[in-house]
Amino acid sequence: MAPEATSRSLLTVLDAEHPEWRPLLVVIKEALREAERPQWARLVPALEHPGRGGRPLLDGAVITVGPRLVGRWVRRILGIAAAAGTEVKPLARAVAAGWLDPLALFESAVSQNVDRFHELSHADTDYRGPLRGLASLIAMPMLQNCRRAWAExxxxxxxxxxxxxxxxxxxxxxxxxxxxxxxxxxxxxxxxWRTEWLRCPFCSEGEHEKLGSLVSPDSLARQTIEVCNRCSGYVKTMTTLSAIRPEHVVLEDLATLVLDIAALERGYRRPAAKGHEAAVSVVAESSRLHDLLGL
Ligand SMILES: [Zn+2]
Ligand SMILES: [Zn+2]
Structure with missing residues (x-):
């Protein structure tokens, strides 16, 4: 089967093999479908800088949005996530009741600022874990479109x-x-983005004595876990003939959860903090117009 066909059917396979993941799959599917709507492509802002010195292209971006589009999307994804039984009911209620500004939530999600997202959600308990996943799904339509526009x-x-x-x-x-x-x-x-073979993405370690790999016995070495003994980070590595479709990286990540469990059991982890800050300002169309007119 061609790799692309494999990716296309991945959602169906995951759904059939892991009914327990269905609530999450429903939300991912919705985020991927939303990313295809042409409205999002029109929101991609002009680049503020050329990405020199390791600054991600998104950092400093000012995204002018139609509040209706973003409001509709945030309410819909929260509604679907809440109905699917994930732990976002208080957040969904707060947005639906108008206590929480969907634009503020969207801004913290696109910036992947989980602390701010958590603060806005007024959660009684610390549930940054589920929020991190939710934030990236709320941000997905915007981020996938930024990648399409900026990849070159x-x-x-x-x-x-x-x-x-x-x-x-x-x-x-x-x-x-x-x-x-x-x-x-x-x-x-x-x-x-291309990288060297022997280089930990998290701490840049390049000494082969500090780097290793865990091979899963039943995967015929198609999948391995590259580990770093300096920072205890790990990266799942797949052997592929051609690139995994950008929209399906999130699905491949989920499909290989067993590798995450194997890595965690051996004391390796993915860093909790983001790789590099990419702070974004989200401005409502009308207020931007007011600013421009000096009102
Ligand atoms: Zn990215
Ligand atoms: Zn490392």
Whole structure:
């Protein structure tokens, strides 16, 4: 089967094999479908800088949005997530009742600022874990469209472990093609950047004594877990013939959850903090007009 066909059917396979993931899959599916709506492509802002010195392209962006589009999207995804039984009911209620501004929530989600997102949600308990996943799904339509518009503008030879578009850590790595070049992939925006074979994306360790890999016995070495004994980080690595479709990196990440469990059981983890800050300002169309007119 062609890799693209495999990716296309991945949602169906995941749905059939893991009914327990269905609530999450429903939300992911909705975020991917939303990313295809042409309205989002029109919201991609002009680049503020060329991405030199390791600054992700999204950092400093000012996104002017139609409050109705964003409000509708935030309410819908929260409603679906709440109905699917995830832990977002208080957040969904607060937005539906008008206590919480969907634009503020959207801004913290696109900036992937989980602390701010958590603060806005007025959660009684610390539930940054589920919120992190939700924030990236709320941001997904915007970030996937930024990646589509900016992929050619990423500085050549981007040598950092985090995403050149949105600053997130890679969801996985690919050992791609017959020559086995190594590419890091972002789950949130789908971005793709080449990296050296022996280099930890999180702490840049390049000494092979400090780097290793855990091979899953039943995967015929198609999937491995690259680990770093300096920072205890890990990256799941898939052998692929051609690139995983950008929109499906999030699904491949989910489909290989068993590797995450294996890595966690051995004391490795993905860093909790974001790779690099990418602060975004979200401005409502009408207030932007007011600013421009000096009102
Ligand atoms: Zn990204
Ligand atoms: Zn490391």
């Amino acid at each position: 503008r990423v500085p050549t030879g981007w040598a950092y472990g985090y995403c050149p578009i949105c600053g997130g850590w890679p969801a996985l790595a690919e050992m791609r093609g017959l020559d086995g070049t190594r590419h890091l992939r972002c789950g949130c925006c789908g971005s793709d």
